[in-house]
Amino acid sequence: MKAATDGGTAAPLGVYVHFPYCERVCPYCDFVVAGRARARIDHRGYADAVLAELARRGQALAGRPLASVYFGGGTPSLWEPREVGRVLEAIVRRAGSTSDLLEVTLEANPSSLDLATARALVAAGVDRLSLGVQSLDAGRLAFLGRDHDPAGARAAVEAALRSGARSVNVDLIFGVATADGVETPDEAAREARGLAALGPEHVSAYALTIEERTLFGKRARAGSLPLAPEEHVAESFVAVAEALEAQGLGHYEVSNYARPGRESRHNLGYWHGGDYLGLGCGAVGALARPDGSARRYKNETRAAAYVRAALAGEPHETESEELGPETRLRERILLGLRLEEGLDLEAAAHALGVEPWPPARRRAAAELEATGRLTREGGRLRVPRAARLYTDGIAAALF
Numbered sequence: 069m070k071a072a073t074d075g076g077t078a079a080p081l082g083v084y085v086h087f088p089y090c091e092r093v094c095p096y097c098d099f100v101v102a103g104r105a106r107a108r109i110d111h112r113g114y115a116d117a118v119l120a121e122l123a124r125r126g127q128a129l130a131g132r133p134l135a136s137v138y139f140g141g142g143t144p145s146l147w148e149p150r151e152v153g154r155v156l157e158a159i160v161r162r163a164g165s166t167s168d169l170l171e172v173t174l175e176a177n178p179s180s181l182d183l184a185t186a187r188a189l190v191a192a193g194v195d196r197l198s199l200g201v202q203s204l205d206a207g208r209l210a211f212l213g214r215d216h217d218p219a220g221a222r223a224a225v226e227a228a229l230r231s232g233a234r235s236v237n238v239d240l241i242f243g244v245a246t247a248d249g250v251e252t253p254d255e256a257a258r259e260a261r262g263l264a265a266l267g268p269e270h271v272s273a274y275a276l277t278i279e280e281r282t283l284f285g286k287r288a289r290a291g292s293l294p295l296a297p298e299e300h301v302a303e304s305f306v307a308v309a310e311a312l313e314a315q316g317l318g319h320y321e322v323s324n325y326a327r328p329g330r331e332s333r334h335n336l337g338y339w340h341g342g343d344y345l346g347l348g349c350g351a352v353g354a355l356a357r358p359d360g361s362a363r364r365y366k367n368e369t370r371a372a373a374y375v376r377a378a379l380a381g382e383p384h385e386t387e388s389e390e391l392g393p394e395t396r397l398r399e400r401i402l403l404g405l406r407l408e409e410g411l412d413l414e415a416a417a418h419a420l421g422v423e424p425w426p427p428a429r430r431r432a433a434a435e436l437e438a439t440g441r442l443t444r445e446g447g448r449l450r451v452p453r454a455a456r457l458y459t460d461g462i463a464a465a466l467f
């Protein structure tokens with residue numbers, strides 16, 4: 069996400085609020101999470117800690133329209149809706165002005181989203197629900213360690229769609245191999261069609277990645293985790309894209325699909341290089357300065373330590389990084405090329421006050437163009453559809 073400018077421009081700002089608790093921790097997850105039963109979460113105390121942080125960082129919101137608020141996690145649908153509402157109200161109040169298109173997203177797990185909860189969240193101001201469905205296959209859900217089954221997933225999507233939310237996203241994981249075998253590209257496409265048929269306005273589809281510091285990472289190192297071959301995953305990426313596009317969901321970002329006008333505004337803020345204010349345990353924020361530099365910070369990742377420090381008014385950042393204009397341009401390339409619309413490199417470089425075409429980048433771009441992995445129209449660069457899966461490597465070649 070992106071954050072506010074220390075120097076006060078009128079560019080819109082997104083706010084990310086991290087809620088770290090999950091009822092159980094999935095074996096592939098390397099987000100900032102703490103396993104805790106819902107009844108044992110200090111809902112109010114956590115909200116108070118976020119509000120205390122907001123009071124200290126709120127200056128970043130001054131004079132800038134609030135574009136989006138994103139409650140991510142963790143499982144924010146475990147958080148009592150009235151506490152979500154209290155935090156949201158304080159952010160909006162502090163911002164002073166909001167964009168006409170203010171978007172408020174909350175991530176939810178099917179096991180903690182029934183119709184009453186979804187409606188209470190909408191009443192609290194949430195207008196976009198993002199559901200961690202991941203699969204509609206019982207075997208794959210069990211393998212992924214999810215605590216919902218296909219029927220529970222369908223019921224939660226239906227609840228979200230009936231809640232009055234403006235938009236609903238569902239997450240899908242493909243490229244999964246279980247003890248019963250590897251998911252074929254056809255199966256991945258069928259699953260994508262099944263999810264789209266439930267009627268969400270947005271689908272995020274990711275290949276399963278094995279992160280080192282997870283249970284799956286440990287099993288992979290021990291050789292006991294079934295893995296899908298890379299070429300299989302690449303074929304599934306294409307099959308999923310075709311299936312979702314055939315259902316009217318535009319492939320606007322490498323991993324994201326939406327009906328027209330239902331793209332995630334908050335995430336577009338990141339991909340467009342906007343600022344974001346991060347609040348909560350483990351949250352990351354990045355605030356630009358008028359000279360083209362920025363500061364990125366990360367909060368304490370241990371929930372109890374974060375809450376204690378935030379409430380006591382003590383520092384709770386564990387990382388702080390200065391980003392020079394050249395580094396920021398590289399990040400713009402990395403994120404902007406993920407979008408179907410691509411990136412206006414020359415405009416981005418101009419805004420940051422740096423040279424768009426140092427000789428090495430010009431040479432790399434020419435080579436990528438010659439091999440069909442990049443197109444150029446004026447200053448705008450795009451990765452053609454056939455090369456999309458390799459966007460990160462293509463972007464890195466342009467650093």
Ligand code: SF4
Nearest residue numbers: 090093094097141142
């Ligand atoms: S529910 Fe989401 S955030 Fe929580 S452990 Fe599973 S993958 Fe991670």
